Amino acid sequence: MIVQIFGAFVAVYTMSVVMNLPKKFLWMAGSIASVSWLVYLIFTDYEAGLGFSTFMATAVSAFISHLLARRQKAPVTMFLIPGILPLVPGVNTYRIAYHLIQKNYAKASFYLNATLTVAGMIAIAIFVIDSGFRIYYTIKNMKSQKKGRNH
Amino acid sequence: MNNLWHCLTQNNIVYFYYQKEIFKNIRTEWFGEVVDYRLLVDTALLAGEIMLSSGAETYRVEETVRHMLKVSQFEHCDTFVVSTSIMVSIANHDLDAISRAKSIEERSINLANIYYVNDLSRKLCRNEISVEETHQRLEQLLHEKQYHPKKVYGCMILSAMAFTILLGANFIDCLVAGFNAIFVIISQVLYNKVKLNDFVINMAVCCIMAILTCVFSVILPCSLNIEAVIAGSIMPLLPGVALTNATRDTLIGDYVSGTARFVEAFVIAASLAVGIAAGLAVGNYWFGGIL
Numbered sequence: 001m002i003v004q005i006f007g008a009f010v011a012v013y014t015m016s017v018v019m020n021l022p023k024k025f026l027w028m029a030g031s032i033a034s035v036s037w038l039v040y041l042i043f044t045d046y047e048a049g050l051g052f053s054t055f056m057a058t059a060v061s062a063f064i065s066h067l068l069a070r071r072q073k074a075p076v077t078m079f080l081i082p083g084i085l086p087l088v089p090g091v092n093t094y095r096i097a098y099h100l101i102q103k104n105y106a107k108a109s110f111y112l113n114a115t116l117t118v119a120g121m122i123a124i125a126i127f128v129i130d131s132g133f134r135i136y137y138t139i140k141n142m143k144s145q146k147k148g149r150n151h
Numbered sequence: 152m153n154n155l156w157h158c159l160t161q162n163n164i165v166y167f168y169y170q171k172e173i174f175k176n177i178r179t180e181w182f183g184e185v186v187d188y189r190l191l192v193d194t195a196l197l198a199g200e201i202m203l204s205s206g207a208e209t210y211r212v213e214e215t216v217r218h219m220l221k222v223s224q225f226e227h228c229d230t231f232v233v234s235t236s237i238m239v240s241i242a243n244h245d246l247d248a249i250s251r252a253k254s255i256e257e258r259s260i261n262l263a264n265i266y267y268v269n270d271l272s273r274k275l276c277r278n279e280i281s282v283e284e285t286h287q288r289l290e291q292l293l294h295e296k297q298y299h300p301k302k303v304y305g306c307m308i309l310s311a312m313a314f315t316i317l318l319g320a321n322f323i324d325c326l327v328a329g330f331n332a333i334f335v336i337i338s339q340v341l342y343n344k345v346k347l348n349d350f351v352i353n354m355a356v357c358c359i360m361a362i363l364t365c366v367f368s369v370i371l372p373c374s375l376n377i378e379a380v381i382a383g384s385i386m387p388l389l390p391g392v393a394l395t396n397a398t399r400d401t402l403i404g405d406y407v408s409g410t411a412r413f414v415e416a417f418v419i420a421a422s423l424a425v426g427i428a429a430g431l432a433v434g435n436y437w438f439g440g441i442l
Contacts, residue, residue: 003316004316004317007314007317008313008317010309010310010312010313011313011314011316011317011386014306014307014309014310014313015306015310015386015387017298017306018306018307018310018387019260019261019262020260020261020262020263020264020297020298021262021263022262022263022266022297023297037317074266075211075265075266075269077207077208077211077262077265078262078265078266081260081262081392081395082262084395085391085392086314086317088391088394088395089391089394090386090389090390090391090394091382091386091389091391093389093391093394093416093419093420094382094385094389094420094424094427095382096417096420096424097417097423097424097425098424098427098428100424101424101425102428115394119394119395119397120398120402122395122398123395123398123399123402126399127399127402
């Protein structure tokens with residue numbers, strides 16, 4: 001487990017260099033990714049389904065990304081794309097094509113299903129956290145406006 | 152002759168009058184500075200182009216470009232972005248529309264560019280920097296490289312090794328994947344220098360990688376987790392982020408870009424898979440029944 005988490009950190013740190021992330025964000029991106037990978041591993045250990053564990057892991061990384069983005073005044077994508085990198089279904093896309101070529105249609109459709117589930121869950125988790133933050137800030141703004149009126 | 156001369160001067164006068172009118176409309180006083188609307192449109196287009204070719208989601212590009220265009224305070228500031236091209240236009244009741252279009256050919260992921268473009272557009276909207284300066288900085292951004300290529304290549308090898316661990320392989324698999332990643336680097340260098348077709352390069356490189364993995368599995372005394380090794384070593388080429396962006400674009404309601412990105416992701420994956428299937432077949436034929 002520790003090896004896996006360290007692996008996630010190294011993988012995302014180096015991949016962020018490949019994706020040309022600004023230097024000051026590299027450590028944060030790696031940490032977000034290892035936290036989200038830890039969440040994913042914990043949920044799969046308790047035999048939550050693939051979709052649910054992906055959802056929770058993405059939600060955690062999206063939440064941290066939003067907080068960091070506010071603090072660093074950077075777009076959320078800076079942290080989000082590296083943060084979800086270990087969860088992203090790149091390998092499964094390759095497996096679909098590979099099994100289609102091998103005429104192993106049952107496996108191909110299995111991986112297609114898995115890919116769509118994971119990609120969809122990642123997107124949904126990002127949307128949920130996004131809307132949560134939007135609602136929070138709208139309420140905060142409304143409250144501060146009300147206070148301004150009273151004084 | 153006389154007639155002709157008369158005609159020319161008349162035309163010239165009309166022409167000069169026309170120029171003056173346009174000049175008056177295009178350049179107006181704005182915070183003590185002169186705003187050139189054509190330059191503003193160019194700047195917004197350049198910003199959108201950089202963002203789109205750096206792998207930003209379509210809706211984000213549209214939002215940024217529209218914010219930049221709104222600096223002009225025109226009635227209609229519109230932009231149309233799909234994942235392969237971008238169109239910008241601004242129009243006002245007293246001025247003809249200014250519009251430009253551009254197609255984007257190269258797409259890769261470059262987070263620093265997204266960050267800096269976002270920063271510049273924010274500053275422009277707050278009137279902290281002028282349009283000219285924004286344009287200059289954007290053009291600088293096109294030629295800037297943050298990391299030395301050698302560092303990037305080293306990181307590619309390390310990331311391939313780390314992703315192999317994430318896929319549940321042991322230490323030896325990880326080393327083999329690191330060795331295979333050298334070929335990914337070769338493919339990147341070929342793509343940058345020779346400008347060969349993406350599909351062909353990916354296919355060839357994956358074929359070589361698969362054959363090499365077969366060779367290693369025969370040579371090495373312990374058994375290799377072939378699938379994990381191959382999947383890990385092609386990790387830098389795989390379209391994971393493109394697929395996630397495709398889903399996000401689709402769910403946000405941009406079906407054109409969403410489908411385009413889905414197809415893009417699947418074509419990349421197919422090119423890798425074709426190469427690997429061919430390589431494994433060759434390896435199987437030479438060494439017999441490894442798989």
